[in-house]
Amino acid sequence: MLFAAGAYILWGLLPIYLKALQAVGSFEIMLHRIVWSLAFVLILLAARRQWAWIGETLRRPKVLGGFAASALLLSVNWFLYIWSVNNDHVIDASLGYFMNPLVNVLLGFLVLGERLRRIQWAAVSLAAAGVAWLTWQGGQLPWIGLTLALTFGTYGLLRKTAALGPLEGLSLETMLLFPVAVIGLIVLTLQGHNSFAAAPAATQWLLVAAGPVTAIPLLLFAAGARRIPLSALGLMQYIGPSLQLLLGVWLYHEPFNAARLFGFALIWTALAIYSIDSLWRAYGVKKPAG
Numbered sequence: 001m002l003f004a005a006g007a008y009i010l011w012g013l014l015p016i017y018l019k020a021l022q023a024v025g026s027f028e029i030m031l032h033r034i035v036w037s038l039a040f041v042l043i044l045l046a047a048r049r050q051w052a053w054i055g056e057t058l059r060r061p062k063v064l065g066g067f068a069a070s071a072l073l074l075s076v077n078w079f080l081y082i083w084s085v086n087n088d089h090v091i092d093a094s095l096g097y098f099m100n101p102l103v104n105v106l107l108g109f110l111v112l113g114e115r116l117r118r119i120q121w122a123a124v125s126l127a128a129a130g131v132a133w134l135t136w137q138g139g140q141l142p143w144i145g146l147t148l149a150l151t152f153g154t155y156g157l158l159r160k161t162a163a164l165g166p167l168e169g170l171s172l173e174t175m176l177l178f179p180v181a182v183i184g185l186i187v188l189t190l191q192g193h194n195s196f197a198a199a200p201a202a203t204q205w206l207l208v209a210a211g212p213v214t215a216i217p218l219l220l221f222a223a224g225a226r227r228i229p230l231s232a233l234g235l236m237q238y239i240g241p242s243l244q245l246l247l248g249v250w251l252y253h254e255p256f257n258a259a260r261l262f263g264f265a266l267i268w269t270a271l272a273i274y275s276i277d278s279l280w281r282a283y284g285v286k287k288p289a290g
Contacts (some may be wrong), residue, residue: 003221003223006220007221008240011240014081014085016251018082018086025195026082029080031185035181038171040214051162069158070173076151085243089246092145092247093145094145095134095264098245099146100156102274119277120274126266126270131267166218234278245264
């Protein structure tokens with residue numbers, strides 16, 4: 001429980017780290033996140049002497065193709081989240097991760113052919129009503145939240161059936177993204193827009209810290225997920241977006257009026273229905289004796 005809670009708390013506090021890098025462009029932060037994440041996971045792999053999977057994976061084009069797709073989704077998700085935080089859209093970003101469990105349910109229905117129970121349909125419909133309300137009130141779709149939910153949900157779907165574990169998977173994804181990140185940093189340098197060289201030492205170290213900041217919560221999550229029931233893990237996932245929402249409202253003073261609160265409340269109600277149903281299915285349904 002502590003491993004999983006630690007992961008979600010660190011993800012929830014991520015806006016504080018990103019706000020400290022506000023002087024650096026969002027695209028450059030993402031490139032550094034890729035580079036230093038790869039450096040960090042390579043150190044972990046070396047410490048654990050965990051190299052055998054690389055040669056085997058390179059001989060499996062389908063696995064490489066799947067991870068290339070998940071790496072692309074991950075990079076889009078990372079960039080949009082960084083941009084959202086550093087452009088005062090922390091609350092919008094939190095909405096995406098509140099919606100993520102229901103997006104997962106919908107993707108299971110659309111992609112995997114899973115059947116939805118009536119109460120699950122009710123939860124998805126209520127969340128859709130919340131999105132519709134926020135669209136009407138704001139004059140546009142809550143595109144930040146929807147894009148974050150869809151990219152992370154689809155990423156999770158790909159990783160659900162992936163052949164590699166969390167550490168190996170993140171290593172392969174960052175390996176695939178690394179050449180693009182290096183080229184991006186070279187182009188920024190040639191254009192005179194690379195902030196790293198001229199940045200204060202504190203900013204440079206913060207950018208280097210993107211490696212452990214990315215990998216440590218993921219490893220904590222993997223350790224927790226192996227040890228606690230999925231239903232408990234499902235409830236704990238709301239820690240992250242709840243912390244992000246609180247940071248957006250109370251620390252960064254983003255607007256959160258009554259009309260917006262109502263739209264969020266519809267989505268929270270949908271999540272409550274979904275969570276109660278999941279708990280009832282996990283603990284309340286008894287198999288008949290014999």
